[in-house]
Amino acid sequence: MGNRINTIMQTCFFALAGILPRDEAIAKIKKAIEKTYGKKGAEIVQLNIKAVDRTLDNLYEVNVGGANSNLHILPAIGDAAPQFVREVEGVMLARQGDSLPVSKLPCDGTYPTGTSKWEKRNVAQEIPVWDPDVCVQCGKCIAVCPHATIRGKAYDAGSLANAPESFKSIDVKDKAFAGQKFTIQVAPEDCTGCGVCVDICPAKNKSMPSKRAINMESQLPLREQESQNWDFFLGLPNPDRAALNLERIRQQQWQEPLFEFSGACAGCGETPYIKLATQLFGDRMVIANATGCSSIYGGNLPTTPYSVNSEGRGPSWSNSLFEDNAEFGLGFQLAISKHQEFACELVQKLAGILGDNLVSQILNNGQKTEADIYEQRQYVAQVKELLAGNTDPDAQQLLSLADYLVKKSIWIVGGDGWAYDIGYGGLDHVLASGRNVNVLVMDTEVYSNTGGQSSKATPRGAVAKFAAGGKPAPKKDLGLIAMTYGNIYVGSVALGARDEHTLKVFLEAEAYDGPSLIIAYSHCIAHGINMTTGMSHQKAIVESGRWLLYRYDPRRTEAGENPLQLDSRSPKKGVKDSMYAENRFKMLTKTKPEDAKRLLKEAQQDVNTRWEMYKYLAERSLKSEE
Incomplete structure (x- = not known):
């Protein structure tokens, strides 16, 4: 078979190079294909050749003007945009970036936020x-x-x-x-x-x-x-x-969302989760973003969708590699914690200037609600006012660190290729550290950004690159693995299935003083679905039991309650309908129908087994075991 494929490729090359006449090359290729794939394969190739030939009869010249035409590839950036957007990013948008001198670019590599709104x-x-x-x-x-x-x-x-x-x-x-x-x-x-x-x-x-x-x-x-x-x-x-x-x-x-107008696919299932996080915590978020779809639509040149509010506050964002993004985010947490610790020491040290009441208010504010955060910012404003112009070295240091007295919301963000596969070792290390970080995994069940390769999050029976015959193994249960530590908040959500459940998980995870992990189902164009109905499809997969909604909150253990709350209802229907609504499953029924039938049965058993296990774990009474 390998020799025949080599013959096909060699014949194609000879035909393109003009060494073999076209008709002779086609006959030779057809014969080799019939021997390799049967007559049906040869017929498909012949149809493709005819389609290429017919394009030649349907090519028409479109006059777009000469070299001095006023044609714009993209709309020009308006005068209302900031100077940097007009003179640098606008030039890039017009695909003239090579003409920019180095002196126009930021010397420290940082770019302004909130610039995607100027693209229109x-x-x-x-x-x-x-x-x-x-x-x-x-x-x-x-x-x-x-x-x-x-x-x-x-x-x-x-x-x-x-x-x-x-x-x-x-x-x-x-x-x-x-x-x-x-x-x-x-x-x-x-x-x-x-x-x-x-x-x-x-x-x-x-x-x-x-x-x-x-x-x-x-x-x-x-x-x-x-x-x-x-x-x-x-x-x-x-x-x-x-x-x-x-x-x-x-x-x-x-x-107000502080993530807007990204370059993500129309109907993207990932971006609503990021938008929600920025609505809730964006004015104090620090984001470590793994390479993948979220880094491309999140920080790709020339414009940035992360924005700021009227007070100039918004997420700080940076991208790291697949393999070390979790550690990258942990570094954020360690540095910020040390700054906070030092700032609190200075507040106590300067109590004579600040006053005992203000010091007590700052140090004892739990900062668990919007109102708490607002109050803390007022206290910080008082600190800045009281220390303004003070030349004491400690006062100067506190002025530079005062904003760290407001709680920062640290998020480590990426897809399933990062979290389940390439970056899993680092993610496990960070979750096990016990540090107060929030991890958001946008699970598309496939390597979306790099072309649709199978990941450990890919479910059984799905066709993807490196799983052309349907993935033979079940999906890795990242949430269950994280729960075994006992001190990690874990939530599994699907916005299209239950939006307020998703909202509750984000609020609980961020408020938890320790590591939290949110696994968010994200429909994707790689699934082969109608993206318009992506959210309805999320509901369907939850109803079939393919995706579970749950919360594992260690704080419940302290009250003698089971930390696991299974928020999904028992499956209403089998997995067949929701699976075969996606081309990644349905295509196997055309290419390998017997394998598809077997994998469908096994996928249903996976769902049944997982549901019964989670149900058992969620119904356990901690008190009865004492």
């Missing part, structure tokens, strides 16, 4: 349009938007005084904000048109059952109008974060 890609043919009369204000469309192009706000009616004529608003339904107005607004030039928001919307128009509270309409006729509405919306005051109920998606999603 205009890639969507259709964008979502909000119907306020049908909307139930649940916030689900905002939560699942992969590019943060859908936003919601509650605000005083007086803020509408200068609103554009087409700007939509309605009374807030939430009683906690009674008397205020509410708007959902879309950024038309940043939206990718994936339609995930429409698919997730639960509100149906009773007079037009095919319509929902948000519907897709042509972008071009709406672009100018909705761009004006978007600009006005951004100028509306954001709700007071301390007044929001962060355990309810409908209110929590009014928080």
